[in-house]
Amino acid sequence: MEVRFLGTGTSQGIPIIGSDHPVCLSDNPKDKRLRVSVMITWNNYNILIDCGPDFRQQMLANNVKRLDAIFYTHEHNDHTAGLDDIRPFFFKQGDIPVYAHERVLKALRKRFDYIFVTENKYPGAPGVKENRIENKPFSFHGLTVTPVNFMHNRLQVFGFRLEDFAYLTDLKSIEDEEVQKLSDLKVLVISALRIEPHHSHLNLEEALEFIGRVKPRTAYLTHISHMMGFHDEIEQQLPPNIHLAYDNLKIEV
Template sequence: MKITYLGTGTSQGIPIIGSTHPVCLSENIKDKRLRVSVLIEINGKNIVIDCGPDFRQQMLTNPIPRLDAIVFTHEHSDHTAGLDDIRPFFFKQGAINLYGNERVFNSLKQRFAYIFETENKYPGAPDVVLNPIKNKPFMVNGISIIPIRVLHNTLPVFGYRIENFAYITDVKTVPDEELHKLKNLEVLTISALRIEPHASHFNLEEALSFVEKVKPKKAYFTHISHLLGFHDEVESQLPDHIHLAYDNLKITL
């Protein structure tokens, strides 16, 4: 299994438009973060978790010949706004499989109504196949995926486990009953927004505490804002088994 971090930034990305914050002005490529998404290549299949507004750029930087599925964590724009950019895959391979809960699909139907038209559909719009999921394991092309239900402030959000890799973003609370799904992980990816506390995201201290609780062999932080600080400075202060993810980082499990 190969993991590519397509984007590791928060909802505005880094740099933020018009910002003069030092991190936004950094010339270090690791301080430039697109909206959060990850590509999982496993058993010859390509699965993307979340499809944000930078999806086109991410796919040009990390080209794949086929997109087998998009799995959504939740409906917020930085995780869904790139849906129209699946069209090149649709033109090559046909309808694209989407996985998410019913609330996410209802949001997509409102925001991308032209994709879901049943009569007089515009011929350039992509076709999708909706695969509703709940908080129980499901299969994507023979690959088992385990949802992990967490809270983004009060909004239920899904993280996902595939084999010994888990990916959780936009998290503030992880219910105790979900923790068993995170045992014996090779790699945990978890969001760490900034230094100061936030109402709907782990800050750095909370992310570090959660890694200590779950005890994966390695952890990578994502969904990072400019307020976390410079990549190299923060990375140098982390324990040896914990790292900041950065755009286009590839790891193999």
């Protein structure tokens, strides 16, 4: 299984438009972050987790030629706004399967109604195949996918476990029975917004505590804001098995 970090930034990305914050002015490519998303390649299938506003740029940067599914964590703009840009894949492959909670599908239908309609569809509009998921495992071409349920302040979000890999973004609180789904992981990806506490995201200290609780072999931090600090400086402060993810990083699981 290969995991590509397409974007590792928070909702505004880094640099933020018009910002003179030192991290936003950094020349280090690892301090430049598109909106958060990963692509998992398993058995020649490309699975995208979240399709945000930088989707087109991310596909071009990684020379992606096929998209087999989109798994949605939740409906916020930085995780969904790129759906229209699936058109090149749709024209080659047909309807693109999307997997999401019914609430998220409802939000997508409202925002992208022209994609979801079945009658009098606008020529050139892409199409999707809806797959409603609940908090129970489902199969994707023989791969068992286990949703992990947690809260982003007051909004329900799904993370996903695929074999020995798990991806959790926009996490703030989680029940013990959901944490149990994360045992014996080789790789955990977890969001860590910044140093200071935040009302709807784990900060760095909270993310490190969570990693210590789950005890994966290796962990990567994502959904990072400019307020985290410079990539290289924070990376040096982390334990040997924990890393800041960065855009276009590829790992094998």
